Amino acid sequence: MRIVIAGASGLIGTHLSATLRSAGHDVVALVRRAPASASEIRWDPAAGRLDPQALSGSDAVVNLSGAGIGDRYWTRRRIDELFTSRVDATRTLTDAMKKLENPPRTFVSQSASGYYGDSGAAVLPESAPPGTGVLPRLCLEWEAAAHEAPAGVRVLTPRTGIVLSRSGGALGRLLPLLRLGVGGPLGHGRQYWPWITLPDASAAFSFLISSRLRGPANVCAPESADVDSLVAALASALHRPAVLRVPSPVLRLVMGRLADELLLPSQRMEPALLSDAGFHWQHPSLAQAAAWVAAKK
Template identity: 75%
Template sequence: MRIVIAGASGLLGTSMSATFRDAGHDVITLVRREPASESEIRWDPAAGQLNPAALAGADAVVNLSGAGIGDRPWTRRRVDELFSSRVGATRTLTQAMHQLDVPPATFISQSGSGYYGDAGNTVLRESAPPAEGTLARICAEWEAAAATAPAGVRVVIPRTGVVFSRTGGALGRMLPLLRLGIGGPFGNGRQFWPWVTLPDVSAAFLFLLESQIRGPVNLCAPEDADVNAIVAALAAALHRPAVLRVPSFALRLVMRNLAEELLLSSQRMEPAVLQDAGFRWQHPALAQAAQWVAGKEGAGARG
């Protein structure tokens, strides 16, 4: 299979590209600089520029484009960038597809668990409606842009949860503190985080590429857990205490809306579509995932 990836240089894209290649697929990456090899093609998503020939002959396009949600404070300018870097890039891809006589058969376009907002203890399947809030609006517009792909293209929307990685990602700032024994839960810790390990994200995308699934897909592990349980599992795997709770008011004071929507909101997602389709997780249980993050389980996967 010939797969074109947008956003391949990030944490997910790097792991995913390796997984696809290991499975025997031909991977082409879209880059915003001068191409360094024949497997790279230049585009300018900010300007809406992509030569449709870049997608000609591709069996699938995987869209991971988007500025980092938690990388910087949510100023008005940054929020605009979060929207434009996702929606604009996605529309650039779908517009290029429309200019082809034979567009790629499959378009997998990333979304996030933020689509559901703060849902408390409600179990969220893929049919749950979008919420209010900045993250929910970003995800809804991102998904709407993906839906503008040409008729006949199989569009898949993975709503990815909190990705566990050994370096970087959602745990990038938490892990060093936990390793030192000075980390702890955020707020009361009873908010659910839909977690999933990096190898399982890449494996799930490969599964979706090779399946006939279409529409939204909750991408998280089958075992749900709140922040208290997640921090406790990671601390246990690292053999460190985790008692220094960060109070909600302090997070709101320092991070404002970013804290409310990214750290304190609760999404109890259920990966119903993946489960029904027979996907098998490498790390279905939180204890397994924590051992892998701590480097104490031979996962044999990149991350």
Template identity: 75%
Template sequence: MRIIVAGASGLIGTALSSSLRSSGHDVVALVRRPAASPSEFEWNPAEGRIDDAALQGADAVINLSGAGIGDRPWTKARIAELLASRVGPTRTLTAAMSRLEVPPAVFLSQSASGYYGSAGPVVLRENAPAGTGTLARICVEWEAAAHEAPAGVRVVTPRTGVVLSRSGGALGRLMPLLRLGVGGPLGNGRQYWPWVTLPDVAGAFSFLLTAPVSGAVNLCAPESADVNSLIAGLAGALHRPALLRVPAPVLRLVMGQLAEELLLASQRMEPAVLAGAGFEWQHPALAQAAAWVAERG
């Protein structure tokens, strides 16, 4: 397949592009600088500009664009940037598809577990309603933009959870502390994080390219875990203690709304669509995931 990837340089994009190429696919990256090889096309999503030739003959488009949620404090300007960096590129891609005589067959456009807001211990399948808060609002608009793709394009919006990797990602700042034995749970630790390993994210996106699935897809592991269990599992695999809990008031004081929605929110997602379609996880259980992370490799 000829697959166009927006956001190919990020954590997920790098792993996914490598996996797809290893499987024999022709992967073309959209970049915001002059193209350096035939496998790149320059675009400017902020201005809605893209060379339509980039999508010509494409079988699929994968959209992973978006500024980092936890990279900076959530000022009003930053929140506006988080929204624009997701909705703008998505609409640029759907508009380009609409101009093609033969648009790609499938559009995989990233979304996030933040769609559900904070739902406590309630099990969240794909038909659960959107939550409240900044992340939920961003995800709702992000997914709506993806569904502006022309008729006939199969649109999938994977709601990706907390990605576990050996470096970087959502736990990029916490993992070094856990390796040193000076990390611990955040808040009371009873909030659920819908975790998934990086290889399983890449595997799920590859699977969704051809699976007869459309609409929202919860992209997480089948075994749910609260933060206490997640941190204990990772620390145990590293043979380190995880005793230094960070109280919720401290997180709120230091990080404000970002802490409330990103660290203290609870989303007990169930990957019902992926499981029903027959996807097979490499790391379905937390013990397997923690062992893989601890290997470093």
């Protein structure tokens, strides 16, 4: 297949591109700079500029574009950037598809577990309602923009949980502390964080591209875990203690609104669509995932 990826330089995008190429697919990356090779095409999502021919002949388009959710303090300007970098980029892609006589058959456009807001210990299949707050509103607008794709395009919106990797990603700041033995749980620790390892996230996206599924898909591991369990498993695999808890008030003082939207909410997501479709995880359990993260290779 010919697969066009927007956001190919990010954590998931880099791994997914390599995974798809190793499987024999032709992968084209949309880039904001001058193309460095024939496998890159320039676009300007902020200005809504993309030559529709960039998508012509492609079997699938994967949209991973968006400014980092937890990279910076949440000012009003930053929140606006989180919205525009996702919604505008998605609409740039769907607008280009509308100009093609034969648009791509499949559009996989990233969403996030933040769709569900703070849901406590309730199990959340894809049919669960959205929560309230900035992230649920962002995900709703993001997914709605994806569904502006032309009729006949199969649209999938993966609601991806925390991606565990050996470096970088959502735990990029916590892992070095755990390796040094000075890390610990965040907040009260009883909030559920949906998680998935990077190889499984890439495999899930590949599975969705090749499937006949459509609509939202919870991309997380089948084993749920709260923050206490997640941090304890990682620390144990690294043979380090994890006793230095960061209380919720401290998180709110340091991170402001970001703490209440990203770190302290509880989302016990269930990957119902993937499970029912027969997807197989390489790291289905937290113990397996922690062992993989802790391994040097």
